Amino acid sequence: MSKDILVIGGGIAGMQSSLDLADMGIKVHLVEKLPSIGGKMAQLDKTFPTNDCAI
């Protein structure tokens, strides 16, 4: 049996869970329907409340 995990959606939530799992040594398949990952957060200029760059 495989111990891989499938993550559906490459926005901030999908990216974070993928990275966490990958860092634990688990193989992750990250599926995103758009041509690039990033999701809504990539469209944001800055994030509150620290005004950090979103990308």
Added chain:
Amino acid sequence: MLDVGRHPNIELLAYSEVEKVEGEAGDFKVTIRRKARYVEDDKCTGCGACAEKCPTVVSDAFNEGLGERRAIYSYFAQGIPSTHTIDADHCRQLNGKKCGICAKTCQAEAINFDQEDRVLELDVAGIIIAAGYDVFDPSLIPEYRYREIANVVTAIEFERLLSASGPTGGHMDRPSDRAVEAEIAGLEKKAEKSQKALSKLEEKFNEPSDQFYKKYQAGEYKDDEDRKKWADKYAAHLAVTEPLEVLKKKAEAFTVAKRLAFIQCVGSRDFRFYPFCSGYCCMHSIKEAIISHEHEPETTSSIFGMDIRAVGKGFEEYKIRGGNNSNITYVRGRVAEITEGPDNNPVVIYEDTRERKVKRQEFDMVVLATACAPTKGIAELAKTLGVELDKYNFIKTSSLSPVDSTTPGIFVCGCAESPMDVPESVAQASSAAERAAEIAFQTDLEKEKAVA
């Protein structure tokens, strides 16, 4: 984002969708369709030479339709993977017309018009749904006249205008002004073309067009066919240049938007649409007002809302700092209507509940803080995965297991579960990762048991 693309344990399947899921926790069989990009991902270097040469201009979804891209494109400049994609709906070659310019331009020979969708099957132990949300469509609220009044925009559209890599390079140019500028550019192109034709005729007859035209109108050259054609061409040229001059004069007065209104709870806390509070919109508006003020120190902002919900670490302080340092006025009152005043300025009609008066105020631009709506494809995805949705169409969870869906082995995080901001999404994502890891390691343990 870059880390995700580079991590050896992550297989990135962008431009793909889940088609079928079978099995149970610890042993799912998943069918995934990798949609054809018509570009070989192992060859494309992401240089963008193809997009520079592509003749087909398409509205750019990443910039919320405020900018343009080509039919072959990278979704956004820093996008990962950087592999370009051909938009099959708009590509000339794929729609039976003669083109193929991108294939000729591409030095890596990555373009492949014959590429087909690929279907692959995966065995996985667990699944995490992080399908996100959609921005609520404010045109459903007739009194706000979104799409009717050019300078009424959504918060995410405003975000693209604020962005240095966005369609305006971070200048607060108003959509109505940008429309005029686009019209000017179009007319200038036309005028240049007709001017070229006129110059040839002027050379031929050795006379400036305007002088000739006066004589022609006075009745000279009545029977001269060639000169009649010249006169028609000049009249057509004038029909372009005269409105062009008017528009240019108008454009001289354009400045960036300095008087901003932010309207809260557009679609949320509204029983006609979503009764819930979307949670992040108050802070989002404050942030946009603060950044606008950083871009242009003369900017003043009014935030209209029932109350400002600054619940989170450092949020209340951020709100107060905005009021003190960034010319933000918080107005307690719900906006009843937006109309259009002179110079395409939106006029906000609202009740100031502190003074108990109905007021009207004119702005340069109005930003609608739109609700966090469930994403369109979620019902189909939930059906494929066999998980339940709640009454709004977010993935159903319970308060004591907030990242577990109704099906064991399938977890959820981010706005697919409920509206939430970035820090909360990140926290929930780590939580869902941990729950999924439990399943993954359990299968390891079971394997060991079986061997023993």
